[in-house]
Structures are given as structure tokens and as C-alpha cells.
Amino acid sequence: xxxxxxxxxxxxxxxxxxxxxxxxxxxxxxxxxxxxxxxxxxxxxxxxxxxxxxxxxxxxxxxxxxxxxxxxxxxxxxxxxxxxxxxxxxxxxxxxxxxxxxxxxxxxxxxxxxxxxxxxxxxxxxxxxxxxxxxxxxxxxxxxxxxxxxxxxxxxxxxxxxxxxxxxxxxxxxxxxxxxxxxxxxxxxxxxxxxxxxxxxxxxxxxxxxxxxxxxxxxxxxxxxxxxxxxxxxxxxxxxxxxxxxxxxxxxxxxxxxxxxxxxxxxxxxxxxxxxxxxxxxxxxxxxxxxxxxxxxxxxxxxxxxxxxxxxxxxxxxxxxxxxxxxxxxxxxxxxxxxxxxxxxxxxxxxxxxxxx
Numbered sequence: 001x002x003x004x005x006x007x008x009x010x011x012x013x014x015x016x017x018x019x020x021x022x023x024x025x026x027x028x029x030x031x032x033x034x035x036x037x038x039x040x041x042x043x044x045x046x047x048x049x050x051x052x053x054x055x056x057x058x059x060x061x062x063x064x065x066x067x068x069x070x071x072x073x074x075x076x077x078x079x080x081x082x083x084x085x086x087x088x089x090x091x092x093x094x095x096x097x098x099x100x101x102x103x104x105x106x107x108x109x110x111x112x113x114x115x116x117x118x119x120x121x122x123x124x125x126x127x128x129x130x131x132x133x134x135x136x137x138x139x140x141x142x143x144x145x146x147x148x149x150x151x152x153x154x155x156x157x158x159x160x161x162x163x164x165x166x167x168x169x170x171x172x173x174x175x176x177x178x179x180x181x182x183x184x185x186x187x188x189x190x191x192x193x194x195x196x197x198x199x200x201x202x203x204x205x206x207x208x209x210x211x212x213x214x215x216x217x218x219x220x221x222x223x224x225x226x227x228x229x230x231x232x233x234x235x236x237x238x239x240x241x242x243x244x245x246x247x248x249x250x251x252x253x254x255x256x257x258x259x260x261x262x263x264x265x266x267x268x269x270x271x272x273x274x275x276x277x278x279x280x281x282x283x284x285x286x287x288x289x290x291x292x293x294x295x296x297x298x299x300x301x302x303x304x305x306x307x308x309x310x311x312x313x314x315x316x317x318x319x320x321x322x323x324x325x326x327x328x329x330x331x332x333x334x335x336x337x338x339x340x341x342x343x344x345x346x347x348x349x350x351x352x353x354x355x356x357x
Contacts, residue, residue, distance in 0.1 A: 016286050016293075019332035020300065027325045031317060041315040045322070048310025049303040055310075057192035061264060063295075063302035065090075067201040068256035069280030070298055071208050072249045074289040076143075078212050079245035080225025081136070083128065085147025086253040087277025088154035092127045093120035093254025094261045095158060098268040099167065101179025101261070112182040117258050124254015127154065129247025136246065137239035143246065151277070162270045174270035185263035195263030202295060204252070209291040221245055253277060282330050301326065 028038035049059045069086050076083035100116035132150060135141035161167040162174040169177040185195035212218040224231045224241045231238050256276065261268060283301060287293035304326055308319035
């Protein structure tokens with residue numbers, strides 16, 4: 001491998017790694033100050049996430065929607081677009097997937113599952129592409145505002161559907177009917193939440209990586225994201241790329257909602273979401289918007305989420321501490337200049353010491 005490529009890879013991975021390390025160190029200091037044992041806490045955190053086959057499977061299950069949603073965010077970021085509305089697109093995809101899951105009956109699984117996933121992607125893609133995409137492309141409306149507003153609309157639309165609306169099941173609980181078994185994603189490990197959704201997530205990350213970095217469309221998309229004026233000058237249709245990029249991003253976020261519903265929830269609950277669409281923004285930033293790197297970034301946040309309960313039960317450390325660690329990781333990733341300054345300072349110090357010796 002070329003030395004310059006190796007240096008480039010190390011440079012890109014060093015900032016996220018140092019961010020995680022600093023967050024863990026500061027988390028340890030907080031634990032010591034408040035009277036907890038950080039070694040015991042982190043051991044319990046690790047055991048809760050990876051200590052058994054079921055725990056590891058549930059960590060992978062928690063990572064699945066984060067991987068897919070993170071890829072949706074990263075695709076938009078690579079096009080120079082800030083899709084803050086992945087949460088709403090996730091909701092819309094979940095609604096479409098669940099509806100297809102219980103409305104169609106008598107279909108074999110090999111038709112029912114792809115149909116539900118496809119409808120979810122179409123719904124999420126239209127939700128992200130029509131209003132935010134067209135508004136951005138032809139009026140200059142900022143996608144942060146439009147995608148966020150569309151998220152609120154999606155949330156309240158789901159309330160309407162489930163609180164006495166057309167998707168509420170019989171009874172007083174605001175939930176949809178359960179999807180048919182033919183629409184359920186097969187489980188990979190019994191007595192866990194892990195389904196073949198993790199396979200979909202990993203394959204998707206590879207496909208999107210190829211699309212962004214190896215295909216002609218991906219190259220055009222990145223050019224538009226880097227410099228729209230230069231893209232226009234060389235004949236690239238900027239408006240079309242903007243709409244398509246937000247549409248694809250929304251389609252992938254919608255897929256995340258459907259995979260979660262078909263693989264884990266099996267029905268739509270009022271306010272079911274755990275904020276995957278918002279956490280995915282952090283996941284994508286930590287991975288530097290690399291679709292393959294998002295797999296590992298999502299696993300980190302799933303690890304913190306899954307292991308936090310065991311940390312609280314075993315070490316007595318409040319589970320909210322993992323949220324502090326997550327917040328610190330976000331801070332250090334966002335404050336990249338601080339990390340680079342510390343890295344350069346220590347590199348210069350070690351270099352001088354070597355010259356003196």
C-alpha cells in the first residue's frame with residue numbers, strides 16, 4: 001500500500017480514536033471524584049455488552065438501526081447536505097413497513113419482506129426528497145430547517161395514525177396491529193433481538209461506500225458537495241443531484257425504520273423511536289462520514305447503550321454516565337482543532353526529545 005495512503009488513513013482514524021480515549025479518561029475521573037471504581041464500571045459495561053452470546057447479539061441488534069441511519073446521514077453529508085431529519089424519515093419508513101407487514105397477507109416471506117422494505121424506502125425517499133430536496137434545489141431553502149420540520153410532521157402524523165387513527169389496533173393501547181409472520185425478518189440467534197437486519201446493514205455499508213467513492217454518480221455528488229459552482233461549470237446538474245442525494249438519504253433512513261420494525265418490534269408503538277435518527281448524526285460524524293467506518297462507530301454507541309444497565313446493576317454507577325461519555329465523544333469530535341493541537345504538541349515534544357537524546 002502507498003505510504004501516503006497509509007498516512008491519510010492514520011490521520012483520519014486518529015481523531016476519532018483520541019476522542020474516544022479522552023472521553024473514557026474524563027469519564028474515569030468523574031467516577032473517581034464521585035466515589036466509583038472506573039475499572040469495575042468499565043468491566044461491567046463491557047460484560048453487559050459482550051459478556052455472553054445473547055448480550056453480544058443484542059448489542060449488534062442495537063447497532064443495526066444506527067448503522068443504517070448513520071449511512072443515510074453520511075450519504076447526505078458527502079453531498080454537502082445536512083439531513084437532520086433522518087428521525088422523521090425513520091418514522092415514515094417504519095409506518096410504511098409495518099403497514100405492508102400486516103395489510104398484505106398470504107404472501108411468502110421471500111416476497112413479503114422485500115415488499116415491506118421497498119415501500120419503506122420509497123416512503124422515506126419521498127419524505128426526504130420531495131419537499132426538502134426540491135426546496136433546497138429550486139428555492140435555496142436550507143435543508144436543516146426543512147428536514148427538521150418534516151421530522152415533526154412525521155412524528156405527529158404517527159400520533160394521528162395510532163391514537164384512534166386508521167392504524168390503531170383493537171383496544172385502547174395506541175399501537176398498530178402486529179405484522180404477519182411472513183414479514184418478520186428471521187432471527188440469527190434465539191432468545192435475542194438480533195435478526196438478519198445486521199446483514200442488511202453491513203451489505204448496505206459496502207454498497208454505499210462503493211457508490212460514494214467508486215461510481216460516477218457518487219463522484220458527481222461529492223463534487224456538488226465540495227463546490228456547487230465548479231460542478232455547474234463542468235456541466236453537472238446541481239439541482240438534480242441535490243434532490244437525488246436527499247431522496248437517497250431519506251430512503252436509507254426509511255429502510256432503518258422498517259428493519260427495526262420487521263426485525264425487532266413487529267408492530268408500531270406510539271413514540272416507539274429511541275432517537276436513532278438523531279444519534280445517527282453523531283455516529284456518522286465519528287466515522288468521518290465513511291460508510292464502512294460507521295459500522296464500528298455504531299457498535300461503539302450500541303456498546304455504551306447495551307452495557308449501561310449492567311454497569312448500573314453491577315458497579316452501582318448510574319447508567320446516565322454512559323450518556324456523559326457519549327457527549328464527551330461528540331464534543332471532542334466536534335472540537336477537532338483541540339485534538340489536532342494536542343496531537344501536534346505531543347508529537348513535537350517527542351520529536352525534540354529524540355533529537356536531544
